Amino acid sequence: MALLRVENLHKRYGHEEVLKGVTLTQEAGETKVVIGPSGTGKSTLLRCINRLTEPDQGQVWLEDLEITSRRSDINQIRAKIGFVFQDFNLFTHLTALDNVRLGLTKVRRMPRAAATDRAMAELDRVGLAAKAGAYPAQLSGGQQQRVSIARALAMDPKLILFDEPTSALDPELIGEVLSVMIQLARDGMTMIVVTHEMGFARSVADEIVFMEGGVVVEQGPPEQMFRSPQIPRTGEFLRKISELYGESS
Amino acid sequence: MNLVFDPAWLPRLGQGVLLSVQLTAYCMGIGAVLGAVLGLVRVYGGGRWSPLYWAASAYVHFFRGTPLLVQLLGIYLGLPTVGILIGPFLAGLLAMTLNTAAYQAEYFRGAIQSVKSGQMMAARALGMSRGQAIGHVIMPQALRLIIPPWSNELIYMLKYSSIVSMTALRPETMDLFGVARSIASRNFRYFEVYILVALFYLAMVLILTVALRWVERRVRIPGLGTPGRGI
Amino acid sequence: MNLSAWTEIAPHIPVLLRGILVNIELLLGLISLGLGVGVVTALVEVYGPRPLGWAAGAYTWFFRGVPEIVLLFLFYFGLSQFGVPVSAFFAAVLALGLRSSAYQAQIFRGALQSIPHGQMMAARALGLGRVKAIAYVILPQALRLSLAGWSNEFSSVLKDTTLAWGIGVVEVMRQASYIRARNFTLTLPIYITVALMFLVLTYVGNVAIGLAERRLRVPGLEGRR
Numbered sequence: 001m002a003l004l005r006v007e008n009l010h011k012r013y014g015h016e017e018v019l020k021g022v023t024l025t026q027e028a029g030e031t032k033v034v035i036g037p038s039g040t041g042k043s044t045l046l047r048c049i050n051r052l053t054e055p056d057q058g059q060v061w062l063e064d065l066e067i068t069s070r071r072s073d074i075n076q077i078r079a080k081i082g083f084v085f086q087d088f089n090l091f092t093h094l095t096a097l098d099n100v101r102l103g104l105t106k107v108r109r110m111p112r113a114a115a116t117d118r119a120m121a122e123l124d125r126v127g128l129a130a131k132a133g134a135y136p137a138q139l140s141g142g143q144q145q146r147v148s149i150a151r152a153l154a155m156d157p158k159l160i161l162f163d164e165p166t167s168a169l170d171p172e173l174i175g176e177v178l179s180v181m182i183q184l185a186r187d188g189m190t191m192i193v194v195t196h197e198m199g200f201a202r203s204v205a206d207e208i209v210f211m212e213g214g215v216v217v218e219q220g221p222p223e224q225m226f227r228s229p230q231i232p233r234t235g236e237f238l239r240k241i242s243e244l245y246g247e248s249s
Numbered sequence: 250m251n252l253v254f255d256p257a258w259l260p261r262l263g264q265g266v267l268l269s270v271q272l273t274a275y276c277m278g279i280g281a282v283l284g285a286v287l288g289l290v291r292v293y294g295g296g297r298w299s300p301l302y303w304a305a306s307a308y309v310h311f312f313r314g315t316p317l318l319v320q321l322l323g324i325y326l327g328l329p330t331v332g333i334l335i336g337p338f339l340a341g342l343l344a345m346t347l348n349t350a351a352y353q354a355e356y357f358r359g360a361i362q363s364v365k366s367g368q369m370m371a372a373r374a375l376g377m378s379r380g381q382a383i384g385h386v387i388m389p390q391a392l393r394l395i396i397p398p399w400s401n402e403l404i405y406m407l408k409y410s411s412i413v414s415m416t417a418l419r420p421e422t423m424d425l426f427g428v429a430r431s432i433a434s435r436n437f438r439y440f441e442v443y444i445l446v447a448l449f450y451l452a453m454v455l456i457l458t459v460a461l462r463w464v465e466r467r468v469r470i471p472g473l474g475t476p477g478r479g480i
Numbered sequence: 481m482n483l484s485a486w487t488e489i490a491p492h493i494p495v496l497l498r499g500i501l502v503n504i505e506l507l508l509g510l511i512s513l514g515l516g517v518g519v520v521t522a523l524v525e526v527y528g529p530r531p532l533g534w535a536a537g538a539y540t541w542f543f544r545g546v547p548e549i550v551l552l553f554l555f556y557f558g559l560s561q562f563g564v565p566v567s568a569f570f571a572a573v574l575a576l577g578l579r580s581s582a583y584q585a586q587i588f589r590g591a592l593q594s595i596p597h598g599q600m601m602a603a604r605a606l607g608l609g610r611v612k613a614i615a616y617v618i619l620p621q622a623l624r625l626s627l628a629g630w631s632n633e634f635s636s637v638l639k640d641t642t643l644a645w646g647i648g649v650v651e652v653m654r655q656a657s658y659i660r661a662r663n664f665t666l667t668l669p670i671y672i673t674v675a676l677m678f679l680v681l682t683y684v685g686n687v688a689i690g691l692a693e694r695r696l697r698v699p700g701l702e703g704r705r
C-alpha cells in the first residue's frame with residue numbers, strides 16, 4: 001500500500017479555485033519534488049495534506065488512515081507528518097533545544113530526560129549540537145531552517161513536507177540546508193519537497209511533479225522530465241527555472 | 250510663607266501606603282486573569298458574531314469608555330439600593346478590578362495578535378491542539394510582550410487607587426490619600442500634607458518603574474519584542 | 481431596579497445634561513491649557529538648552545507621577561491656604577490641565593523625535609533659521625503625527641473631568657448626587673445614564689478626531705502605530 005494517497009483534492013478561496021482536483025501517490029522512502037509557477041497552489045496542496053488548510057473536496061490517506069475524515073484525530077496524524085516552512089517558524093521564545101523538544105514532551109508526552117537526549121541527537125544530525133542553547137534570533141537563516149528540520153525529525157515522522165525550505169535564504173546559506181535534505185533522502189526518509197532547486201531534484205528526487213493552475217500537468221522521474229517531457233510547457237518551465245536558480249548543490 | 254511638616258503624620262501615611270499597595274496589587278492580579286481571559290476571547294472566541302466575542306467586546310468598551318468614578322459610585326452607592334450590600338474597601342477593589350480588566354484585555358489582545366501567525370501554524374503542524382498551542386507557544390510570547398503596557402497600567406492603577414478616598418472610608422480602611430485628607434482636614438495644612446503625599450506617590454512610582462524594568466530585562470529573550478540581535 | 485425607575489429618570493435628564501456641559505467646559509479648558517504648555521514643554525525638552533530641558537523633564541515627571549485627585553486638592557485647598565482666591569472650576573482646569581500637559585508633552589516629544597533629521601537639514605539648507613525651521617517644517621509634521629496619541633489623551637481626560645466632583649465643581653457627578661439624594665432608588669439608573677452619556681461623548685470625540693486625522697493627512701506622513 002502506498003504511504004500517502006491524495007485523491008481528487010479541491011480547494012477554493014472565494015471565487016478562485018486554487019486546487020482543481022489533484023491526485024498523487026507517494027511510496028515509503030520516496031522523494032517527490034513539486035515545481036510550478038507562483039500561485040499555482042503548491043503551498044495549498046501541502047497544507048491540505050495535513051489539514052493546516054481544510055480541503056473542500058477529495059481525500060488524503062496516510063496508509064490506511066483517512067486524514068480528511070472528520071473522525072480521525074488530526075493532531076495525532078500531524079504528529080506523524082513533519083512540516084518545514086519557508087520562513088522556518090521556529091518558536092521565538094524557545095532555544096534551539098527547546099524548539100526540538102517541545103513536540104516530544106507536549107505532543108508525544110515523552111519524559112523530559114529522554115526528550116532532551118532525542119532532541120540533542122537530532123540537533124547533532126543537522127550539525128547544530130553546539131547551538132542548542134541559542135534562541136532563533138541568534139541563529140542565521142540556514143541554521144534556523146536546520147533546527148526546524150531537526151524539530152520535524154524528532155517526531156519520528158512517516159513523511160516530511162517541505163514548502164520552499166531554501167527560498168527565504170541568502171544564496172550562501174542554501175547549500176547547508178540542501179545537504180541536510182539530501183542526506184535525509186539518501187537515508188530513506190519519505191519527503192515531498194516544493195522547491196526550485198533543480199540540482200537537488202536531479203540528485204535525489206524519485207519523481208518531479210509539475211503543477212500549474214491548480215492541477216498536476218505532468219509527473220515523472222527527473223531524467224525523463226528533463227530530457228523528454230511529454231508536454232511542451234513542462235520543458236519550457238524546467239528550462240526557465242534551471243536558468244533562474246542555476247543548480248546549486 | 251512658613252511651611253509646617255509634622256513627623257507625627259508619617260506613621261498614619263505609612264498605613265495608607267500599605268492599603269493603597271494592597272488595593273493596587275489585588276486589582277492588578279485579579280484584573281490580569283480576567284483581562285487575559287477577555288483578551289483570549291476577543292482573539293479566539295469565534296467570529297465577530299459569536300455571543301462570547303460580543304459580550305467580551307461590550308464589556309471592554311463599556312469599562313474603557315466610562316469614568317472610573319462613575320463605576321465606583323455605581324457600585325458603592327448603587328448596588329446597596331438593589332439589595333447588594335458592599336463596603337467601601339470591597340466597592341473600591343471591585344471597581345478598580347473591573348476597570349483594569351477591560352484595559353488589560355486590550356493589552357492582552359494586542360500582545361496575542363502581535364505574535365506572528367506562523368507560530369500558531371508551526372505548533373499545529375507538530376500536532377498540538379489549539380489549546381496547547383495557545384498555552385505553550387502563543388501565551389509565553391504574549392506575556393513577555395505585555396510587560397511594558399502592563400507596567401504602565403500598574404502605575405496608572407496605583408495612582409487611581411486614590412479614587413477610593415471618594416467613598417466614605419473608615420479610618421482602618423483608608424488609602425494613602427484618604428489618610429492625607431483626614432490629616433489635612435484637622436490641621437488645615439493642606440499644602441504641606443498634599444505635597445508630602447504627592448512625594449509619596451512619586452516615590453512609589455519610581456520604585457515600581459525601576460523594579461518593572463528589572464523584571465523586563467530578566468525575562469527578555471532575543472528576538473522577542475525588542476529588535477533581536479542576530480549574529 | 482424596575483422599569484418605573486427608568487421612566488422616573490427622564491425628567492432628570494436635562495439636569496444631567498447641564499452637568500455634563502460643565503464637564504465639557506472643563507475638558508475644553510484643560511485640554512487647551514495642556515496643549516499650550518505641553519507643546520512648549522516638548523519643544524524645550526527637544527530643542528532647549530540642557531538645564532531647561534532637565535527642568536522640563538522634572539516637570540513632566542512630577543505631573544505624570546502624582547494622582548489627579550491629589551493634584552486637584554493641592555491646587556484648590558493648597559492655593560487657598562496661602563490666600564490665593566481660586567474657584568473650584570479654575571483649580572480643576574489648572575490641576576487637570578497641567579497634568580495633561582505632561583502627557584501631551586510626552587506624545588509631542590515622541591512625534592518631534594520621529595521626524596527624520598533630514599527635514600531640519602533641508603530647511604536649514606534653504607536658509608531658514610532654527611526657529612523658523614521648527615515653526616514651518618518640523619512643527620506642522622509633528623502636530624499631525626501626534627493626533628493618534630491625542631485621541632487617547634482626549635478620552636482619558638474627558639473621563640477624568642468627573643474627578644472635579646471631589647473639590648466641589650458642580651458637574652455631572654454632583655448633579656447625579658443631588659438627584660440621588662432626593663430619590664435614592666434612582667441611584668443605579670442615574671449612574672448608568674451618566675456612564676452612557678460618557679460612552680456617547682467618547683465615541684463622538686473619537687469620530688471627530690478621526691475625521692480631523694483624515695482631513696489633515698499628508699501622503700507619506702504616517703504615524704507609527
Ligand SMILES: Nc1ncnc2c1ncn2[C@@H]1O[C@H](COP(=O)(O)OP(=O)(O)OP(=O)(O)O)[C@@H](O)[C@H]1O
Binds near residue numbers: 018037038040041043
Ligand atoms: N488563506 C488564503 N486566502 C485567500 N487566498 C489564498 C490563501 N492562501 C493562498 N491563497 C491564494 O491561492 C493561490 C495559491 O496559493 P499558494 O500559496 O498555494 O501558491 P504557491 O504555488 O505556493 O505559490 P508560491 O510559489 O508563490 O508560494 C494564490 O493565488 C493565493 O493568492
Ligand SMILES: [Mg+2]
Binds near residue numbers: 042
Ligand atoms: Mg508557496
